[in-house]
Amino acid sequence: MDSLSYLNKYFLRYKKKLALGVLFILISNIAQVFIPIFLREGIDGIQQEVQYDKLFEYGLLIFVAAIIAGVFRFLIRQTIIVVSREIEYDLRQDFWAHIQKLSHRYFQNNSTGNIMAHATNDISAVRMYVGPAVMYSIDTVSKFIIIIAIMITISPLLTFYTLIPLPFLSYFVYQLSKKIHKKFTLIQESFSDLTTRAQENFAGIRVIKSYVREDGEIKNFTEQSEDYLNKTMDKVKIQALFQPILYTIAGLSVIIVVWAGGGMVIENLLTLGDISAFVIFLGMLIWPMIAFGWILNIIQQASASMKRLIKILHEELEIQDSKATRTIINSIKGRIEFKNVSFRYKNDLPDILDNISFSIEPGETIAIIGKTGSGKTTLLNLIPRLFDATNGDVLIDGYKIKEIPLKILRQNVGLVPQETFLFSDTLKNNILYGTKNGNDELVNHVAKISQLDKDVEGFPKGYETMLGERGITLSGGQKQRSCLARALAIDPKILILDDSFSSVDTNTEEEILKQLKEYMKDRTSIIVSHRISTVKDADKILVLHNGRIQEQGNHDELVSLGGIYADLHFKQLLEEELKELS
Ligand SMILES: Nc1ncnc2c1ncn2[C@@H]1O[C@H](COP(=O)(O)OP(=O)(O)OP(=O)(O)O)[C@@H](O)[C@H]1O
Ligand SMILES: [Mg+2]
Known part of the structure; x- marks a missing residue:
């Protein structure tokens, strides 16, 4: 009682x-x-x-x-x-x-x-x-x-x-x-x-x-x-x-x-x-x-x-602001550094990330490639603090991530998750979900970058189209691009794309990447993909293998290294050529 x-x-x-x-x-x-x-x-x-x-x-x-x-x-x-x-x-x-x-x-x-x-x-x-x-x-x-x-x-x-x-x-x-x-x-x-x-x-x-x-x-x-x-x-x-x-x-x-x-x-x-x-x-x-x-x-x-x-x-809030939080921080620039980061989901489970170290400067694009289950999504989750690292430090602008107010951090990280999720609301409201006072202009702008605008022209109700259960359901690629538009709408300093083009054809993807390059000029981008074509233009590519960074460098360096990346590159080239022949 x-x-x-x-x-x-x-x-x-x-x-x-x-x-x-x-x-x-x-x-x-x-x-x-x-x-x-x-x-x-x-x-x-x-x-x-x-x-x-x-x-x-x-x-x-x-x-x-x-x-x-x-x-x-x-x-x-x-x-x-x-x-x-x-x-x-x-x-x-x-x-x-x-x-x-x-x-x-x-x-x-x-x-x-x-x-x-x-x-x-x-x-x-x-x-x-x-x-x-x-x-x-x-x-x-x-x-x-x-x-x-x-x-x-x-x-x-x-x-x-x-x-x-x-x-x-x-x-x-x-x-x-x-x-x-x-x-x-x-x-x-x-x-x-x-x-x-x-x-x-x-x-x-x-x-x-x-x-x-x-x-x-x-x-x-x-x-x-x-x-x-x-x-x-x-x-x-x-x-x-x-x-x-x-x-x-x-x-x-x-x-x-x-x-x-x-x-x-x-x-x-x-x-x-x-x-x-x-x-x-x-x-x-x-x-x-x-x-x-x-x-x-x-x-x-x-x-x-x-x-x-x-x-x-009384369930403890595992991730929240604490004594370590520096409340004076009210914006972030987007420098990211991982210092000997290890991560496991539970104490009795093995390490999923093992001694990961790398850094990204604002304005740079980094790509992560690796076999399924190698830990890519897990690594990305540490940036908006969906989880905290088990060992080592994640630093943003040189601050330990725990020092940055959670709200400021998350307001500045545009995450496009691997599994798309949209609310049963209008497309417009979905795109403006993370914004306070978004307007049609912003919707048009981010939809254009995401190459969603042409698709929407074909919808009788345009951006007012209801999504979800009763409304029309979007195609896989349209969903992914809507999620990208939603992430861009918050004007993020850090954009994270977790295999976000898997359902988008390579031509559209190339167009989006081109547009993003302009948009992300002073921002930090992290792109995860299984496709070489997506990652090849990144400033730096990390090859993740069993939770470790096995190789890193730009496209040319990795190809000449002759390792996992080069292997994948030649396989995918061969596939392309076969496709063109058939
Ligand atoms: N919540 C969880 N609890 C326990 N283990 C998990 C959890 N989420 C993921 N894992 C495990 O962590 C490992 C890495 O998963 P992760 O999702 O990071 O892989 P990934 O590289 O993103 O793979 P994919 O390319 O298929 O998306 C996998 O072995 C997975 O089974
Ligand atoms: Mg994943």
Whole structure:
């Protein structure tokens, strides 16, 4: 339950509204208690002397009490439940803000489904505690105290009899709702599997169709749907028990009141009005007793959910500004130096980068070439600090990279990742994603450099074309060039292209490189590619092999060296010639 104390700071934020809510609960409950009291007076009055105006008077009093109770019930929801929604909102914002700051590594180690479950189910569970559980706890306790106090003044013995079955009510509700919740969790998991499966199916529909796997997918879906159905049925069966048990126990209490109380009336110990009031009091106590069992469950679930949320909220931000950060740095020029840099993804994994040293001056273009898996992407990730080096130093403008404010660093690094990603928004908004006040002029400018402009001329809606799920989907090469345009739009001092032309034909690529050369005159560029044609004009080429720089120099130097690069060069030349022949 400790985890729930984390929420106190949120409660404090709304303490005035909450205090009002508590006051409203008390007013509503007191008004409600007057209903049976007036009824009792009325019934006893009728027995003595029948007077219409007296009857009307009691009727009116009951009506007024009911109206007051009702109005304040409404106000309770307007305060406590509204606060719970506000706290849910605050918590979700804090959670989201924290999630955004978590490192790249966190997202590699935790599945999207998992994080989504925390963001939705866990926050909802906590909301149930903040709202209904708090409201019903105060309601139950205050109602209980007021009603029992009045019942005792009428007859302590009958109060005792009446209360006997009620703890059983709470117990059964507690047990049943616990079981129902367990089943519900299983149902949710099953449903999430079902939707994940469906989603994956739609995303991979081309693969399914081309491998003729439709029947297999239908069978899989049927199995998963059956699982979902069976789990739902399990829950329904337990739920079906709920009401019969409640009514039986509640009914038992009424029998006891009427039986034991009836005897007392016969012996003139109580009046008929007393018994009637007791039956109504009992009715008023039943809901709080049910709520009690239910609240216990909500608190347990909320506590478990809060524990999971706290774990994420306390997750250390692996990469962030620290004491070493020099806040006076507000721009960068683009000199990059790697000094004996080694990197491994985890302590128990081998080094992916091994003692890497090189430097790039502003305005220079460096190219990295190497077999797949040689560590190129890993090396690039160290520049915008998606990861930090395990050993050695990465320096920017002569400063250790940790000394540069993270925001300044990332605002100046235009990264075009190997795997393209665009948001389901317009092409224009995607291109301007990293900018604060981008305009059409900027879009046109960067699209021209990226050779995207001619493609867009063919789109009926031009840059306003919606991308993503429902809009037209771009070709692989168009996506890559859109990502390049997005990186250029932030006016980066350092441009990183991770195999960004793999889906672009060599002629277009050559044109882009030509345009980039002009644009990148005073900026630093790093180009990763598998193609010699892409890298050959770079000021310096690094050949990465098993995480080490095996060769470095310009094109001519590397060709005459006769190593890995020269080998690749001749192979690719041969391929070109063969292509031309065929
Ligand atoms: N998050 C990760 N955790 C553990 N190992 C990883 C991770 N990402 C990459 N690796 C491993 O690091 C090595 C280098 O990967 P990297 O992506 O840097 O290669 P690359 O040179 O960019 O390859 P490619 O040309 O195919 O893009 C690979 O062996 C890969 O399996
Ligand atoms: Mg790569």
